Amino acid sequence: MSCDGAGCVVIDTQTMQRVGGQIGSNPAGIFQDHNGQRYYVKSLESPMHARNELIAARLYQLAGAPTLTYHNSVDPYQIVTEWLTLDKKHIAHFNASECKQAQQWFGVHAWTANWDAAGFDGDNQGVVDGKVITLDVGGALAFRAHGDPKGKAFGIQVEELSVLRSDRNNPHALKLFSNMTEEDIEEAISVVTRIPGEQIRQVILNSGGSQKLVDKMIARQAYMRDWLG
Structure with a gap:
């Protein structure tokens, strides 16, 4: 996937420590890099599915609608978002x-x-x-x-x-x-x-x-x- 001009951070989970498991319906995990930053990483059915979600997120952001912070991944099957501690989640x-x-x-x-x-x-x-x-x-x-x-x-x-x-x-x-x-x-x-x-x-x-x-x-x-x- 190409960068969107907002600062291209490409995530490689192979260099990170897995510190948590799946939360939603897709296979996923929580990963932490050497700086302590955590990411929630979903593995989707195909690169097409991942690209579809990333495009959707960027359209949301274009409209001003708040979303999680998305990053590109070296693995085209993955969707990577920065881990966020929620005050309310329902x-x-x-x-x-x-x-x-x-x-x-x-x-x-x-x-x-x-x-x-x-x-x-x-x-x-x-x-x-x-x-x-x-x-x-x-x-x-x-x-x-x-x-x-x-x-x-x-x-x-x-x-x-x-x-x-x-x-x-x-x-x-x-x-x-x-x-x-x-x-x-x-x-x-x-x-x-x-x-x-x-x-x-x-x-x-x-x-x-x-x-x-x-x-x-x-x-x-x-x-x-x-x-x-």
């Missing part, structure tokens, strides 16, 4: 202000088709120093959280604008987003529609993505702009 523990803060990024979740935005157990949103962050974007773009391809379900129509607020099979997303007002939704969508198309193109191509994905994400942005009327 939306069930969020207060009203934190829920409102999480809702600000609803448009980003919808744009990137992150069906797993809230998490299967409500554990994909966390709080650090009063800031709500998305902890895992593995369910965004082309793949489901467990790695299955979305296929035609990831198209140019952003059905997630409705589905994330209404699907009873996604109860934690329903809990987090269903009570958003029309004004809340419009502002969350505007977070995405304000992004210049050229920046979207650069982020995707610089992260190893395709022009086809660029076209799709710009089309999804246009759909959201039209949704606002």
Whole structure:
């Protein structure tokens, strides 16, 4: 994977000590380098899956949505994030202000088709120093959280604008987003529609993505702009 210009740190877990085990659904571990910095390292099904998640994370960051700090890895199957000690790690523990803060990024979740935005157990949103962050974007773009391809379900129509607020099979997303007002939704969508198309193109191509994905994400942005009327 290419660097994104934000300072290229390439992680080699072979030079580190494994100090902890898997937390989520993917094979993973906590690794520590010689400076004491810890990283959470997931091993995914293919380099394509890893690239997909890294692109999603960089699109989140482009939109201003807080995420973990991602790094490139010498192993193309790996996703590496800096280890972070959370104050809260489940939306069930969020207060009203934190829920409102999480809702600000609803448009980003919808744009990137992150069906797993809230998490299967409500554990994909966390709080650090009063800031709500998305902890895992593995369910965004082309793949489901467990790695299955979305296929035609990831198209140019952003059905997630409705589905994330209404699907009873996604109860934690329903809990987090269903009570958003029309004004809340419009502002969350505007977070995405304000992004210049050229920046979207650069982020995707610089992260190893395709022009086809660029076209799709710009089309999804246009759909959201039209949704606002």
